[in-house]
Amino acid sequence: MTIKLLIEYDGTAFSGWQRQPHARTVQGDLERALSDLLMEDIKVNGSSRTDSGVHAREYPVSFQTNGRIPPERIALAVNAKLPDDIRALSSVEMPEGFHARYSSDGKTYSYRMLRRNLPSAIYRNYACMVEESIDLEKMTSAAELFRGSHDFRGFMSTGSSDMNTVKEIRDISLSEEGNFIILTVTASGFLYNMARIIAGTLIDAGMGKMDEAEIARIIGSGIRGRSKPAPSCGLYLEKVYY
Amino acid sequence: MTIKLLIEYDGTAFSGWQRQPHARTVQGDLERALSDLLMEDIKVNGSSRTDSGVHAREYPVSFQTNGRIPPERIALAVNAKLPDDIRALSSVEMPEGFHARYSSDGKTYSYRMLRRNLPSAIYRNYACMVEESIDLEKMTSAAELFRGSHDFRGFMSTGSSDMNTVKEIRDISLSEEGNFIILTVTASGFLYNMARIIAGTLIDAGMGKMDEAEIARIIGSGIRGRSKPAPSCGLYLEKVYY
Incomplete structure (x- = not known):
């Protein structure tokens, strides 16, 4: 069975x-x-x-x-x-034929950032540190650009085995919990490093290193942008849908 | 210096x-x-x-x-x-003569509980698990009994080197953060295991295993009660005052 x-x-x-x-x-x-x-x-x-x-x-x-x-x-x-x-x-x-990966209809990832200028011993493996001055409004506004169906080739690291680079972002939001900023993204699927590159791009947006026009260009052109994947320790697979 | x-x-x-x-x-x-x-x-x-x-x-x-x-x-x-x-x-x-322990005028500890009936991989070292059904109102009401100056001998494990067992609890409160319950206690000082025994007692109160009359009796008599110290992984030294 x-x-x-x-x-x-x-x-x-x-x-x-x-x-x-x-x-x-x-x-x-x-x-x-x-x-x-x-x-x-x-x-x-x-x-x-x-x-x-x-x-x-x-x-x-x-x-x-x-x-x-x-x-x-x-x-x-x-x-x-x-x-x-x-x-x-x-x-x-x-039922016979169910497959955890291929039967999946979508996934939610969260990415956890700790707003703090000092390093953290307690959260070192559970969040990525971002500067206190980061602009959450800019991040929230930039996040809206990702919503919907796009070719996400520009937000993928090489080594992806997924041939279909068009994914639908069904929901994307940022919330605050104490000193944490939590990015939550629900999509039909994620390319290799896509969630971490989106997080890295939004961190750059919040730090004023990248503006919305540049992000829109990456989404439109499919050419990999300047933002690095945010560190892996901040990423959490939350849920998989069937 | x-x-x-x-x-x-x-x-x-x-x-x-x-x-x-x-x-x-x-x-x-x-x-x-x-x-x-x-x-x-x-x-x-x-x-x-x-x-x-x-x-x-x-x-x-x-x-x-x-x-x-x-x-x-x-x-x-x-x-x-x-x-x-x-x-x-x-x-x-x-200034000359400052000593991190003896110059201290008080401390704040927090105790972090995760309300959940299943074990947790992610929080196993950072919180203690309590049953979802725990009654936060009962805990909050019982916590008030600790406020003020009392002889806390009944909330101390053997091995304490502190001769003065009278301590003043200046503030004690419970708050919720997502599925976490956080107990915060500020006192003039803490006896050996005192913060963890208070947490264990409040968990017992929230689970209906101990009523306020029994807790008041332990505070009044100085006779060690039935509650075990809550697990060490939930305890955080937050701040020391001078």
């Missing part, structure tokens, strides 16, 4: 999602724990190939199992086998 | 504040970095002996130095020598 398992992870100590022979990865640790629990060789399909340092709050994976543990019990049971920087939240049986 | 240095630290990977021969401690790492920077043997006085796992946002230390680095430059310079889970925030020269 096909199982959808939701997990949360702290990406700090992982070399990203994808299994690698000599590095600690979320997929590697999860497959080991599930194989141990279900006493068969489990291979999981992830919903997103998150980079090293990126976190996830509700990350769905799908896999096939012949095990005799009731589907909704798998999440609780596998936690005993998982390291504590991965937690299984829920599990459910899905 | 006498320097007051403010540091922030993530207590997760430390065996607490206090120097120990065979364990990684904040004091040990800080003294090594300062000695290296100032090219003399530096011993620091901390403001609080925080336990393993406890965090600090503005933790003052005092120390003597004959070094030739301008006092206000020390913070920036020592960051290059410190591990990234300790960050120096500022440094200033103080």
